[in-house]
Amino acid sequence: MSLTEKILSLKKEKKALILAHNYQRAEIQDVADYVGDSIELSRKAAQEKDAEMIVFAAVDFMAESAAILNPAKKVLLPCLGARCPMAQMVTADEIKRAKSKYPNAPVVMYVNTLASSKALCDVCCTSANVVEVIESLDAETILFGPDRNLAQYAAEKTGKTLIPVPEFGFCPTHLLFQPEDATVLKMQHPDATIMVHPECSGEMRKVADYVGSTSKMCRFAKESNAKTFIVGTEEGILHRLRKENPDKNFLLAYPDAVCPNMKLTTLDRLYIALKEEKNVVKVPENVAEKARASLERMFEV
Numbered sequence: 001m002s003l004t005e006k007i008l009s010l011k012k013e014k015k016a017l018i019l020a021h022n023y024q025r026a027e028i029q030d031v032a033d034y035v036g037d038s039i040e041l042s043r044k045a046a047q048e049k050d051a052e053m054i055v056f057a058a059v060d061f062m063a064e065s066a067a068i069l070n071p072a073k074k075v076l077l078p079c080l081g082a083r084c085p086m087a088q089m090v091t092a093d094e095i096k097r098a099k100s101k102y103p104n105a106p107v108v109m110y111v112n113t114l115a116s117s118k119a120l121c122d123v124c125c126t127s128a129n130v131v132e133v134i135e136s137l138d139a140e141t142i143l144f145g146p147d148r149n150l151a152q153y154a155a156e157k158t159g160k161t162l163i164p165v166p167e168f169g170f171c172p173t174h175l176l177f178q179p180e181d182a183t184v185l186k187m188q189h190p191d192a193t194i195m196v197h198p199e200c201s202g203e204m205r206k207v208a209d210y211v212g213s214t215s216k217m218c219r220f221a222k223e224s225n226a227k228t229f230i231v232g233t234e235e236g237i238l239h240r241l242r243k244e245n246p247d248k249n250f251l252l253a254y255p256d257a258v259c260p261n262m263k264l265t266t267l268d269r270l271y272i273a274l275k276e277e278k279n280v281v282k283v284p285e286n287v288a289e290k291a292r293a294s295l296e297r298m299f300e301v
């Protein structure tokens with residue numbers, strides 16, 4: 001029996017749901033029940049009433065969100081070392097300091113944060129709904145963390161002042177994309193459409209035809225008449241894009257844009273976690289309750 005077959009059979013036996021983020025390895029995406037972005041997946045998990053266990057193939061903060069939104073289910077993270085560096089860039093102390101400096105400014109935290117930061121904010125947002133969340137707030141000055149690029153993108157779209165917390169939070173993988181590379185690729189493929197994630201720099205967004213989250217990029221690629229796309233986000237998304245659009249051509253805007261943390265999930269690690277039911281992600285209830293409220297406020301928007 002192959003490892004994939006063993007995982008599928010164990011999954012059935014244990015009534016487990018396997019969720020894989022768009023940036024996961026191709027073989028992990030292929031074994032998953034659902035592939036998507038973090039919040040899409042957490043909501044899917046909540047809808048699956050029969051599932052008793054969730055294996056979240058992703059990084060720490062995503063499994064935490066799934067545990068917060070699905071308190072009755074056991075959530076496993078196949079590799080405990082899969083930690084998002086951007087989520088670690090904002091600390092509770094920093095948020096408290098910013099709040100004391102701007103007491104009237106609401107605090108918005110990107111979902112790419114740890115539960116302890118989510119618990120301290122007024123509302124969370126994703127890269128897909130950041131503009132709607134910022135617009136929904138009755139304030140012109142807003143504290144926003146941890147991604148400075150996403151803050152700039154939302155400020156451009158809404159005309160509001162977003163104060164980054166911390167000052168220079170960023171995703172190391174999206175920082176690898178540079179406009180020169182995309183421009184050279186575009187010269188080689190003049191009919192290509194450039195689509196990038198809002199975690200990319202402002203310079204990268206300027207050369208793009210489309211800026212959107214991973215879920216929005218997938219929708220855009222399906223609906224667009226373009227045949228070739230230059231993609232500015234983590235390479236794992238190419239597997240899903242190619243699977244969903246076999247007649248279209250997808251090129252990564254920088255060939256080494258790989259998130260090493262996302263790639264820590266392997267079939268072996270997933271199999272062991274599921275077999276031994278280990279690496280259970282737990283969020284203390286006092287933190288989970290506040291973080292859940294910030295996530296639920298986002299869903300209301």
Ligand code: SF4
Nearest residue numbers: 084085086171173259
């Ligand atoms: S791609 Fe960036 S934001 Fe996403 S998990 Fe990796 S480091 Fe974190």
